[in-house]
Amino acid sequence: LDHLRLVSLGMRCWQDIEQYGLRIWFTDPDTGSILHLSRSWQRSEQENSPAATRRLFSFQAGALAGGQIISQAAKRSADGELLLATRNRLSSVVPLSPDAWQMLSAPLRQPGIVALREYLRQRPPACIRPINQVDNLFILPIAECISLGWDSSRQTLDAQVISGEGEDNVLTLSLPASACSPFAVERMVALLQQTDDPVSLVSGFVSFVEGQLTLEPRVMMTKTRAWALDAETAPVAPLPSASVLPVPPTAHQLLMRCQALLIQLLHNGWRYQEQSAIGEAELLANDLTAVGFYRLAHVLGQFRNTESEARVEAMNNGVLLCEQLFPMLQQQG
Template sequence: MNSLRPELLELTPQALTALSNAGFVKRSLKELENGNVPEISHENDALIATFSDGVRTQLANGQALKEAQCSCGANGMCRHRVMLVLSYQRLCATTQSTEKEEEWDPAIWLEELATLPDATRKRAQALVAKGITIELFCAPGEIPSARLPMSDVRFYSRSSIRFARCDCIEGTLCEHVVLAVQAFVEAKAQQAEFNHLIWQMRSEHVTSSDDPFASEEGNACRQYVQQLSQTLWLGGISQPLIHYEAAFNRALQAAETCNWRWVSESLRQLRASVDAFHARASHYNAGECLHQLAALNSRLNCAQEMARRDSIGEVPPVPWRTVVGSGIAGEAKLDHLRLVSLGMRCWQDIEHYGLRIWFTDPDTGSILHLSRSWPRSEQENSPAATRRLFSFQAGALAGGQIVSQAAKRSADGELLLATRNRLSSVVPLSPDAWQMLSAPLRQPGIVALREYLRQRPPACIRPLNQVDNLFILPVAECISLGWDSSRQTLDAQVISGEGEDNVLTLSLPASASAPYAVERMAALLQQTDDPVCLVSGFVSFVEGQLTLEPRVMMTKTRAWALDAETTPVAPLPSASVLPVPSTAHQLLIRCQALLIQLLHNGWRYQEQSAIGQA
């Protein structure tokens, strides 16, 4: 029996959840525990499960789970298909010993992939011609996976390609699966054993000696970006928009002509920050704007260096096409999505107010966001957290899990849902939902997070398809809590994870668009009957401290989306809990403040004073 369908033995509950849904898996496990075990047989290379109520499910050799035939009459996936796999696994576990895991060889699938429709293979080769790069993960004991610029592929079975899942609209046996297999085969030929690798696909159109700025378009893009940077530094972003509007447009048009997605997205992010500054938006962050401008120029400089190393036969840490995002599509259609909320941020400016909710797909680990805005005149009667999105209140979405059909994802990670694409269900967020998530999103503690941040590449070469400073951390104990009225910020220090120096700083600034968020945070950290055990939020360095700005706080019974709080909670404890920065950090803080001052007001108008302060 074990040799008949070995690929089914590899399907973990997590894999079955990804191939069907969590409800089917939970119900199937419960029914099996209650004794509703089907009779397993096989005939003509097909595995058959016969249930006590007469339902008969048949899974032929070479079929995917959703292709199985079932007499229950359900369209698509059903619990009987899941129970067939689980029952078969239990039967094999009792009749045969577990064989030692063999080394994975994806090359066995090349012959089968060659029989796919011509259209699928042509789409795959078109992506190869653009010089696509694929991030490969193949750690022992973990599911092999491939992260493409706009799709994620996971190989839930090392024996059958039919159980590979992609989060694109096709779901399986698509061009992304083809490319993932090809990348693994090529990478293993060069380096037999690896846990993590970035692999660039090459064709006759992509040579190792090409230069991103050798073409007229590439050189023009670099020049226009440099001109924009010089304009902003000399005049400052506080100057009227008309002074740099043309420079932004020239640089953006040049980046789009080159089809360098991360360069164009960098320009859009920078422009959004500049617009937020002029609109006096609550979510404007001066340090982030400074970082965006610096990273924009650094991205092009890094691309030049990666190309230079490649041209002399040296393997670059990251291919230059990955640095600039060459050939990445602006949108991608997604398959059936199950999303878990990571939190919400409300904002307002002089004309609009709105919100952004972040979700993660537990099957792939990718992060998406949903954004909406409305005229400021409607805010008093309809606060952002109470607005309805697709018939559900925003606060419920921020503290829940959702299922969506036929969605799209933009290049910057935005979840695009048309009005007709209703969310089919929303259930409250639970600690179990977050426990299913893995690294790097969910970290075991602040010590592990520091190490991860030290080892990852610089921001100027990382892709911009999703936020990469959003994490989930454990909370064991709150050791100090206080409201700093001078900074209008609630600070706390908590124990997070094991090891030395495991104190995590939580800081949440007050916001007029979410006035009771700080009160809810203070109340949660002080309660003892249902203490906070997990927290999600954005990580940054504040006055030399690795600091997390909380978005959701999870107790043992429920999740609290802080910005969804719409009523007063409790008074704030007044205290200063943050340590005094060291002399070195104080100098760095002054340096950053001076750079921000120059960025706001321009070098041209404060050259002498800036030199004196420096």
């Protein structure tokens, strides 16, 4: 890969009993492909050398996570791993700028949460999409933060922000606390609270949490610079106290769990998750029975002993039942 320019999309640090490590994602603006740098080290080294301060190809990880790579000698492996040459300054890193993200196009950069929902709804299920290690990483705009709170029971910072045009344009950001990047949540708080240089774009991984589309932020972009959250190495700001996400009643929570399971199965197919999905459906069916959702519980119970066509019909029936039950619960509430 000659004369390559790679734009950072963010970094995630991790740790287990024996090791700690990181992964940084980049995109090539010309092709839209996503590559990654990954490294791990022994846990015994972590106290003196946190992941964000480690050097990869002579560059500090935090600088790579918040930067752009200009390289004349880069290689990629079959699984998307990026290898850089550092001799004779064949590779260099410059800070990530808002303009760099503005060059990126769909599907990676979306105009708002409404457009992202529509894109996710229309794309093929994962079982028939091209094999790609990363297909849930996106960039979205942020106009303003309307609520921000720390949920101590989940050890998660939640925020609700306006993202793009449309009526249903509130995006939920959720960032769990992590022992290997302990100041990421504090940096997120400070960025969403500042008014002199507000956040305008965010990159992160989207998922459905209890039926709601949620983004776990990796990089937050203001008008002047990029902030890689996991690269923060010092205390920044106190956490807010109140949780901003309402706690749904049990019946509503069960419906959201059911909806999330159906979405997962319809998107990803049964091939690699059959036993786990059947087990989850049966547990959920028991809970649904306990609150009186007998028909929906019966539908989920049909997953085990049915062929593929009957399963598809059962899933469609489940979707229709959820759509009927949600408005009924809202009227009662």
